[in-house]
Amino acid sequence: xxxxxxxxxxxxxxxxxxxxxxxxxxxxELLLALxxxxxxxxxxxxxxxxxxxxxxxxxxxxxxxxxxxxIFFMARIEGG
Amino acid sequence: MAEAVDYQVLGTRPVRPDGVDKVTGRAQxxxxxxxxxxxxxxxxxxxxxxxxxxxxxxxxxxxMDGVCAAVTGADFPTVASGVSIGEAGxxxxxxxxxxxxxxxxxxxxxxxxxxxxxxxxxxEQALDAIDVEYEVLPPVLDVLQAMAPAAPLLDENCFTxxxxxxxxxxxxxxxxxxxxxxxxxxxxxxxxxxxxxxxxIPMAHQGYIxxxxxxxxxxxxxxxxxxxxxxxxxxxxxxxAKILDxxxxxxxxxxxxxxxxxxxxxVVYLEPVAVLLSQRAGRPVKMVMSREEVFRATGPTSGxxxxxxxxxxxxxxxxxxxxxxxxxxxxxxxAPVGPGAMSIFAPYDLENFLVEGxxxxxxxxxxxxxxxxxxxxxxxAMEVALDDLARQLNMDPLDLRMVNAADEGxxxxxxxxxxxxxxxxCIEAAKKxxxxxxxxxxxxxxxVAAGFWFNVGMQSSAEVxxxxxxxxxxxxxxxxxxxxxxxxSLMAAETLGVPYEQVKxxxxxxxxxxxxxxxxxxxxxxxxxxAVVRACEDIIAQCRSRAAATWGVDEEQVEWRDGQAVPAPxxxxxxxxxxxxxxxxxxxxxxxxxxxxxxxxxxxxxxxFSVNFTDLKVDQETGAVEVLSxxxxxxAGKAIHPAYVEGQMQGGAAQGLGWALNxxxxxxxxxxxxxxxxxxxxxxxxxxxxxxxxxIVEVRNPSHPYGVRGVGETPIVAPLAAxxxxxxxxxxxxxxxxxxxxxxxxxxxxxx
Amino acid sequence: xxxxxVQTTINGEQVDFLCPPQQSLLExxxxxxxxxxxxxxxGTGDCGxxxxxxxxxxxxxxLMLAAEAQxxxxxxxxxxxxxxxxxxxxxxxxxxxxLQCGICTPGFIVAAKALLDRDPNPDERTIRYWxxxxxxxxxxxxxxxxxxxxxxxxxxxxx
Ligand code: FES
Ligand code: FES
Numbered sequence: 008x009x010x011x012x013x014x015x016x017x018x019x020x021x022x023x024x025x026x027x028x029x030x031x032x033x034x035x036e037l038l039l040a041l042x043x044x045x046x047x048x049x050x051x052x053x054x055x056x057x058x059x060x061x062x063x064x065x066x067x068x069x070x071x072x073x074x075x076x077x078i079f080f081m082a083r084i085e086g087g
Numbered sequence: 088m089a090e091a092v093d094y095q096v097l098g099t100r101p102v103r104p105d106g107v108d109k110v111t112g113r114a115q116x117x118x119x120x121x122x123x124x125x126x127x128x129x130x131x132x133x134x135x136x137x138x139x140x141x142x143x144x145x146x147x148x149x150x151m152d153g154v155c156a157a158v159t160g161a162d163f164p165t166v167a168s169g170v171s172i173g174e175a176g177x178x179x180x181x182x183x184x185x186x187x188x189x190x191x192x193x194x195x196x197x198x199x200x201x202x203x204x205x206x207x208x209x210x211e212q213a214l215d216a217i218d219v220e221y222e223v224l225p226p227v228l229d230v231l232q233a234m235a236p237a238a239p240l241l242d243e244n245c246f247t248x249x250x251x252x253x254x255x256x257x258x259x260x261x262x263x264x265x266x267x268x269x270x271x272x273x274x275x276x277x278x279x280x281x282x283x284x285x286x287x288i289p290m291a292h293q294g295y296i297x298x299x300x301x302x303x304x305x306x307x308x309x310x311x312x313x314x315x316x317x318x319x320x321x322x323x324x325x326x327x328a329k330i331l332d333x334x335x336x337x338x339x340x341x342x343x344x345x346x347x348x349x350x351x352x353x354v355v356y357l358e359p360v361a362v363l364l365s366q367r368a369g370r371p372v373k374m375v376m377s378r379e380e381v382f383r384a385t386g387p388t389s390g391x392x393x394x395x396x397x398x399x400x401x402x403x404x405x406x407x408x409x410x411x412x413x414x415x416x417x418x419x420x421x422a423p424v425g426p427g428a429m430s431i432f433a434p435y436d437l438e439n440f441l442v443e444g445x446x447x448x449x450x451x452x453x454x455x456x457x458x459x460x461x462x463x464x465x466x467x468a469m470e471v472a473l474d475d476l477a478r479q480l481n482m483d484p485l486d487l488r489m490v491n492a493a494d495e496g497x498x499x500x501x502x503x504x505x506x507x508x509x510x511x512x513c514i515e516a517a518k519k520x521x522x523x524x525x526x527x528x529x530x531x532x533x534x535v536a537a538g539f540w541f542n543v544g545m546q547s548s549a550e551v552x553x554x555x556x557x558x559x560x561x562x563x564x565x566x567x568x569x570x571x572x573x574x575x576s577l578m579a580a581e582t583l584g585v586p587y588e589q590v591k592x593x594x595x596x597x598x599x600x601x602x603x604x605x606x607x608x609x610x611x612x613x614x615x616x617x618a619v620v621r622a623c624e625d626i627i628a629q630c631r632s633r634a635a636a637t638w639g640v641d642e643e644q645v646e647w648r649d650g651q652a653v654p655a656p657x658x659x660x661x662x663x664x665x666x667x668x669x670x671x672x673x674x675x676x677x678x679x680x681x682x683x684x685x686x687x688x689x690x691x692x693x694x695x696f697s698v699n700f701t702d703l704k705v706d707q708e709t710g711a712v713e714v715l716s717x718x719x720x721x722x723a724g725k726a727i728h729p730a731y732v733e734g735q736m737q738g739g740a741a742q743g744l745g746w747a748l749n750x751x752x753x754x755x756x757x758x759x760x761x762x763x764x765x766x767x768x769x770x771x772x773x774x775x776x777x778x779x780x781x782x783i784v785e786v787r788n789p790s791h792p793y794g795v796r797g798v799g800e801t802p803i804v805a806p807l808a809a810x811x812x813x814x815x816x817x818x819x820x821x822x823x824x825x826x827x828x829x830x831x832x833x834x835x836x837x838x839x
Numbered sequence: 840x841x842x843x844x845v846q847t848t849i850n851g852e853q854v855d856f857l858c859p860p861q862q863s864l865l866e867x868x869x870x871x872x873x874x875x876x877x878x879x880x881x882g883t884g885d886c887g888x889x890x891x892x893x894x895x896x897x898x899x900x901x902l903m904l905a906a907e908a909q910x911x912x913x914x915x916x917x918x919x920x921x922x923x924x925x926x927x928x929x930x931x932x933x934x935x936x937x938l939q940c941g942i943c944t945p946g947f948i949v950a951a952k953a954l955l956d957r958d959p960n961p962d963e964r965t966i967r968y969w970x971x972x973x974x975x976x977x978x979x980x981x982x983x984x985x986x987x988x989x990x991x992x993x994x995x996x997x998x
Contacts, residue, residue, distance in 0.1 A: 012502060015265035016249040054171075058503030062790070064690050065545055079502025082264070082425035084541045084608065102933045109941035110929040112876015112916035116942055119875040208859075294976045296880040296888055297942040346878070346942025347976050378881040569939035569977060730936035734978055738939060741979030765885035765974060773980040774964075774971040 009076040011037070017055070017080060020048040030074070034059065034067040037078070056083045096580045097793060100730040101587045103573035105344070114344045117300030117316030118375045125302065126155055126203040128364050128374040129210040130357075131217050132384060133192030133199050136226035136450040136758025137239070140190055143200055144218040151216060153209040156367035157202040160189040163363065164332040181419035183330040185453045186359050192221070193241055193418035194450050195759045196383030198356075203364040203372045226450035226758035230392055230415045233259040233449045241418065241448045259448045261420035266428055266500060267441040274407025274439030278398025282475045286468040287824040288807075290390040290415065290752035293457045294742070294770045297346020298381045303361035304371035311338050311362050316345040318352045318566055319605020324597050330359040338362075341596040342566045349742070350456030351386045353607055382763035387752060388457035389414040389422045390449075393468035395431075403482050403490040407439040408432055412465055414446055417453040422446040423461030426541070429501035430804075431465035433539045434510050434696060435491040440500060450758050456607060458739060459540040459800035463746065463807050467825070470536035470808030475821065484535040484812070485523075485698070489514050509722025509786035510537070510696035516782050517698040522718045531704045531715055532817025538697035538721075538804030542797035543608035544689030548601025549618035551579060551626050553681040557668025559583065559626075561592040561619055564603030565611045569738075569799065570731035574612045575619050577727050578793060582623035584650035585667060592619075601686050609797020612727055613788075614689035620792045621685030633677040634665045691790025692797055697721035699740065699805035705817045707836060710829035712748055712814060717806070718780045724788040724796030732798050737779040739802020745771040746803075747810035751826050847908040849874070850918025858905035865889045867905035868915065876916040876945050880974065887973030890946040890953075891915050897953035899972075916945035919952060927997075928952055928990045937986035939977035946973050951987045959998075960991060 008028035013021055021027075027044070031037045034057070042049040056065050058079040064070060065083055072078065108114040133140075145157040168180040188197045200217050204210040227233040227241065238259055246254050248262035275281060301315035311333070317323045320340040328335045345352060357374040365372040376385070394411040410431050416422035424444035432440055477484040492514060493499065495507045517523055517535070527533050550562040561579050565571060572592040580587045594600075603615060631645040634652030638645070644658040651664040665673075674681055702715040719736040726732040749769045753761045762768045787794030807825060814832070815821045822835050842857040849872075858867050865882075868874045868891075877900060880886035884902040891900045892914040919926045928948050931937070938944040947970065954961060954969045961969065966987050967980070975983060 014502065015267055016263070019249065019251055061504045061506050062691050063503060063541070065543060066688055077504070081502045082429060084426055084429075084543050100936065103936070105941075106933040106938070107925070107929075109938055109944050110925065110932050110948060111920050112874075112945045114941055115875070116878065118869075118879065121870075121873075295940070295942075296886055296974055296976050297878070297940070298880070344942075345940060346880075347940045349976070375879075378883065378886075570936065728936075730982070731939070734936055734939050734982060737979035737981045738977045739979075742976065764883055765881050766883065770974060770976060771979075772971040772974065773967040773984065776967075776980055778963075778984070779979045779981045 008074060009072050009078055011078045013080055017051055020051050021045055031072050033072055034070045037072055052080060054083065055080045057081070094581055095584065096577050096587050097725065097727055098729060100728060101573060103570050104576060104591050105567060105572055116297055116344045116346050120302040120314040120343060121373065122302060122304060122371040125371040125373050126205060126368055127207045127210045128201055128203045128361055128372045129214055130198045130360065131200040131214045132380070133188065133195060133197040135192055135221055135223050136195045137224040138192045138221040139224060140188060140192055140199060141220040141222055145200065147218065148202055148213040148216040151209065151213050153205040154213045155203050155205065155370060156364045157200065157213065158363055158367065159200045160187045163187055163330065166330060170329065177421040179329045181421065182326060182355065185419055186330060186356060194452050196380065196452065197418065198384065201360045201364060203368050227259060228449055228451065228754055228758050230390060230413045230447045230449060233447050234413065234445065241450065245448065261416055261446045261448055264425055264428060264444045265442065268437070268500065269439030271407045271409050271439045271441045275398040277406040279401045280476065280479055281396060281398045282472050282479065283396035284472055284823050285392065285394045286471060288391050288464050288467065290387040290451060291746050291750045292382060292387040292768065293349040293351035295347030295349060295351055298376040298378055299352070299356055299385060300375040301358050301361050302371060302373040303358065303365045305362060305366040309337060312341065313338070313358050313362060314341045314343055315358055316343050316352060318345065318348040318568070318607050320597050321564060321602050322353065322605045323355055323358060326355045327359050327362060330355070331362060339596060339598050342594060345566045345568050348568055349458050350460060350607060353605055354455050356385055378765065379763045382768060383760055384452055386455050386457065387452060388460065389416065389454050389464065390752070391415065391464040393465055395468040395472045397472045397476055399476055399480070401480065403480055403487045405435060405437055405491050408437055409440065410442045410465065410468065412442065412444045414444070414461065415449050415451065415454065416446050417449060417451045419453040420446060420448065422454055423456065425461065427461030427465040430462040430539050431469050432500040434488070434493055434537045436493050436497045437500065451752070458742065458803040462540060462804045463743065466538065466804050467807040467811065470805070471811050474534065474808070474812040474815065485514050485518050488537055506693065506789060507786055508694055508696060509784050512784045512786055513696050513698040513720045513722055516784050517700060517720045520718055520720065520782060522716055522780060523700060527702060528715060531702050532813045532815065533700060533702050534809045534812030534814070534816055535698065535700045536805040536808035536812060538699065538801050539694060540609065540800035540804065541694055542613065542692035542800065543610045544614045544692040545604040545610055546688045547603045547615040547618040548686035549615060549622045550600060551619065551622040551683040553626060553667060553671050555671050557666060557671045559585065559590040559667070561590060562595050562600045563592065563615050563619060564595055564600040565606045565615050567594055568606055569735060570728060571611045573731065574616060574727040578616050579619050579623050582620050583626065583667065584648065609695070609799040610692060613692050613791055613795050613797050616795055617689050617791060618685045618687055621687065622683040625683035625685060626681060629681050629683065630670050633670050633673065636677050637665065637673060638662050693724055693788030693790060695722050695796045695798055695801040697801045697805050699809040701809050701813050703810070703813045703817060705814060705832060710833035710836065712827060714744060714777055716777055716780065717744065719802060720782045720784060721798065721801055722784045722786050722796060723798045724791065725785055725794035726783050727793065727795060729783060732783055733781045735799050736781045736802045740779045740806050741771050741776060743803045743806025744776065744810060747807045747825055747827060749826050749828055843906045845906055845909050847910065848912040850914055860906060862905045863901050864903040864905045864908055865900040868900060874915055874917055878942055878945055880942065887950060888943055888946040890949040890973065892949060892953050895956065897950055916949055919948055926952065927993050928987070931986040931990040931993065935982045935986040935989065937978065937982040943973060943975040947975065947983055951990070955991055955994060959995060963988065
C-alpha cells in the first residue's frame with residue numbers, strides 16, 4: 008500500500024488524519040480515491056505540489072504510484 | 088565532486104549570442120519601443136496609505152488639449168476571485184485590484200487612475216487635473232500591529248485561510264500554515280542547550296536597474312500587441328487577458344530585453360492599463376515608470392518577524408527546532424511564507440520540529456517574488472540561531488552544520504526524501520577553502536551561513552531549426568536575464584555535437600514560439616534547457632533517418648557522432664559521414680526542412696544548497712561595515728556556462744549583502760515610504776564590495792540530461808546570516824534585526 | 840512654449856535639434872534623436888545608466904538640460920565602437936561575462952572609458968571608486984572590475 012502524508016494545513020480536509028495507506032496505480036487514481044474518502048479535498052490538492060518517492064511534481068497527472076511509494080503533499084513552490 | 092563525463096562545449100565560457108548588442112547600446116529594452124502616433128500614459132497614485140475612494144472625476148483631465156484617454160478602476164471589468172495566474176503573482180482579482188484600485192486605496196502609491204496624452208508633459212499635467220475624493224483611513228504598517236485583534240482592517244472580506252475552524256471575524260491575517268514532525272517539546276527536553284531569538288527584517292526591493300515599461304497597441308480588429316520587459320511573456324499574456332476579460336488569442340506579448348527582474352517582473356502593473364488606454368484612444372500607448380514609482384508601487388519582498396528556538400546536545404546534534412514566522416504580504420495576499428516555512432530547516436536532518444507561518448496584510452505595496460522568495464528571511468533566523476549555538480558549544484560553525492546536515496535519503500522538512508544533494512559537499516569545500524583556513528585579520532569578524540532553494544521545473548517548449556547551411560537556430564520562450572541564451576546554445580551544441588558558434592538562440596514572442604512558463608525559480612537552464620536538449624535529439628533522430636534514406640540503409644544502421652551521421656559499427660556501407668550542413672543541403676530531396684521540437688513539464692528540479700562565509704570589519708566610530716572578503720560555495724549540479732553561474736552567485740551575494748547591511752523600506756507614521764530613490768535606498772556600489780570569491784560544487788541532478796540544478800535563487804539566501812554572524816564576531820554583540828546599518832550598529836555599541 | 844535650437848557634436852558628428860527648455864539631455868538623446876543606447880534607471884543622477892562623456896568629463900545625461908549641450912562635444916555608447924569593431928572595453932566585458940541583464944552596461948562602458956582616458960593604469964580601488972556612481976544589481980561588480988582591469992592591461996600592451 009502506498010503511504011500518503013498530509014501537511015498540517017491540509018489536516019482540516021482530512022479531519023485531522025495525517026497519513027493514509029492506499030492501493031492505487033497512478034496519481035489520478037490516488038486523487039479519485041482521496042476525493043471519495045474526503046469529498047472536497049481535491050480542490051485543496053489541486054493547489055498543492057506533490058512529492059512521489061522523493062521527486063517533486065508541481066503538476067502530477069498519471070505518474071505511477073507503487074505499492075511501496077511514499078507520497079507527500081506540499082505547498083507549491085514559485086520562484087524569483 | 089568532479090564530473091566524470093567529458094563534454095565538448097559544456098563548461099566552457101563563450102561570449103553570449105546577445106552580447107555585442109548589449110555592449111554597444113543596440114539591444115532594445117522595455118523603454119526602447121516607440122511606435123508612430125504613440126501616446127504617453129501616466130498613472131495617478133494614491134497619496135494615502137489607506138483610504139476609501141469616494142469619487143474620481145476625470146472630466147477636467149479629459150477636456151485638456153492633447154489628452155486622448157483616461158480611465159479609473161470603474162473602467163476595468165469586474166474580476167472574480169479564485170483563479171490564480173500561473174506563477175505570476177497569485178489570485179487574479181488581487182492582481183487586477185493592484186493594477187488599478189477599485190473602492191479602496193491600500194497603500195501610498197496605489198494606482199487610482201490613468202491618462203494617455205500626446206506628450207509626457209501633458210499626461211503629467213492631466214494627472215493634476217483629476218479630482219479624487221478620499222476618505223482617509225488609519226493605516227496598518229507593522230506586521231505584529233496588523234495581527235492584533237483591534238487592528239484596522241484592510242479588507243472586511245478577508246477571513247484567515249487554513250485555520251482548523253472557519254473564522255467568524257475578518258482579519259488582516261490572510262492565511263496560516265504549519266509544518267511539523269515528531270514531538271518538539273520532548274525534543275527540547277532532551278537538549279543540553281537551547282538558543283532562541285526574535286529577528287526582524289524590513290521590506291526590501293529587488294532593485295532591478297530598469298524601471299517597468301511597456302508599449303501597447305490595440306488595432307481596429309480588437310487585437311492587441313504589448314511590448315514589455317517581463318520575466319514571462321506567456322504568463323503576462325494570461326494576466327492581461329484575465330484582468331481585461333479578453334481572449335488570450337487576441338493578445339500578443341513581445342518580450343523586450345529585460346534589465347533585471349529577480350522576481351519583480353513576474354507581475355503585471357502597467358500592461359493592462361496601457362492596453363485599456365490604447366483601446367480607448369485608438370492609438371499606441373507607452374508607459375514607463377519612474378524610479379520613485381518602482382519603489383512605491385512594485386516589488387518589494389516581505390518584511391518579516393521570525394522567532395526561532397533550537398535545542399541541541401553537547402555534540403551539536405539538534406534535538407528540536409521551532410519557528411514562528413510572520414510575513415507581510417503588503418496590500419493583498421501573496422507573501423512567500425510557505426516557501427519560507429519549508430526552507431527554514433531544509434538543510435538539516437531533524438527529528439522534531441514545528442514551523443508556524445502567518446501571512447499578514449499591511450498598507451504597503453503588494454509583495455512580489457524576490458529571488459528564493461521567503462527563504463532569506465526565515466533562514467536568516469535559523470542560521471543566526473545556529474551561530475549562537477556553535478559559540479555556546481565552542482564548535483566550528485561549519486562542523487555544527489555538518490553534524491546536522493541533510494544528505495541523500497534525509498527526509499526534508501517539507502516531506503519528501505532528498506535525492507542526491509550537495510550540502511555536505513558544500514560544507515567540505517568551504518572548510519577547505521583558502522579563505523576559510525586563512526587567519527582572520529586583527530579586529531575583523533568572520534561569519535558563516537548555509538543557503539537552500541528548492542528550484543522548480545514547470546512547462547517549457549523549444550524549437551530547433553536547421554538552416555540551409557547547417558547552422559542551427561534555437562527558439563525558446565524565456566527572457567534572457569543573465570546569459571541563458573548562451574546556456575541554451577551550449578546545451579544544443581553539446582547535444583548535436585557541433586561547435587558553439589554554429590548555434591544561435593533566440594527568445595520568441597507569444598506567437599513565434601511555444602509556451603514557456605516565466606524565467607524564475609531558477610528553472611530556465613533546467614527546464615527550458617531540457618526542452619532544448621530534447622528538441623535537438625528530435626533533430627538527430629530526423630538526421631539519422633535522412634542519412635539512412637540517403638545511403639539506402641536502415642535507420643538503426645546510422646549513428647550520430649560528433650555532429651555527423653555515420654554508419655553504425657559493423658555496417659558495411661562505403662559512404663562519407665554526413666554533417667548537419669550536408670543533411671541541410673540534401674533536405675529538399677529527403678523530405679523538406681528539418682525542424683526539431685519538444686515541449687514538456689519538467690519535473691525533478693534538484694535543490695541547490697550553498698555555504699557562504701565573509702570576513703568584515705566594523706568601524707567603532709561610525710558603525711560602518713567594511714566587507715573584506717566574501718566566499719560563496721554552491722552546488723550547481725553541472726555548470727553549463729561557469730561564468731554565468733559565478734555571476735549568479737556574485738550578484739546574489741551582493742544583493743544579500745545590501746539587504747543585510749543597508750537596504751530597507753522606511754515608512755513614516757502615515758505610511759509614506761521615506762526613501763523611494765536610489766540615493767536613500769542604498770544598494771551596494773562597486774566601492775562597497777570586495778571581489779566575491781566563488782566555488783562551484785557539482786553534484787549531478789539525476790533528473791536533467793546534463794545534471795543541471797537551478798542556480799539563480801540560492802545565492803541570496805545565505806549572505807544575510809553570514810553577514811550578521813560576522814558582525815557578531817567582530818563586535819562581540821549580537822544584533823538580531825536587519826539591516827546592520829551604521830545607526831543600528833552604533834546603537835548596539837553604545838548600548839553596551 | 841517655444842523650443843530651443845541646439846547645435847552640438849555627438850560621436851564626432853554635428854547634430855541639430857530642437858528642445859523644450861526643461862528637457863533633459865537624456866530625453867533629447869532618447870526621444871528626439873532616437874539614440875536609445877543611453878539608458879534611464881532613475882532620472883535623478885543616482886544610477887549612472889545614462890552616463891555620457893561631455894568634453895572629456897563623465898556626466899549623467901539625466902541631470903543635464905538638453906539646451907546645455909549647445910556647442911559641446913559628447914560621446915555616447917553608440918560612439919564607443921568604431922568601424923574597425925568593438926572597443927577593447929566592450930570586448931573585455933563580453934569575455935569576462937561582465938554583464939547579466941545588460942541594462943547598466945552602456946553606462947559602465949562609457950564610465951570606464953572616461954576612466955581609462957585619464958588614468959590608463961588604475962588599481963582595483965581606483966576602479967571601484969570611479970565606478971561607484973554606476974549601479975549594477977546583477978553582477979556584484981566582480982566581473983565588471985576584472986573586465987576594466989583587463990582592458991587597461993590590453994590597452995597598455997597595445998600602446
Ligand atoms: S538615469 Fe541618470 S543617473 Fe540614473
Ligand atoms: S547587468 Fe543587470 S544591472 Fe548590471
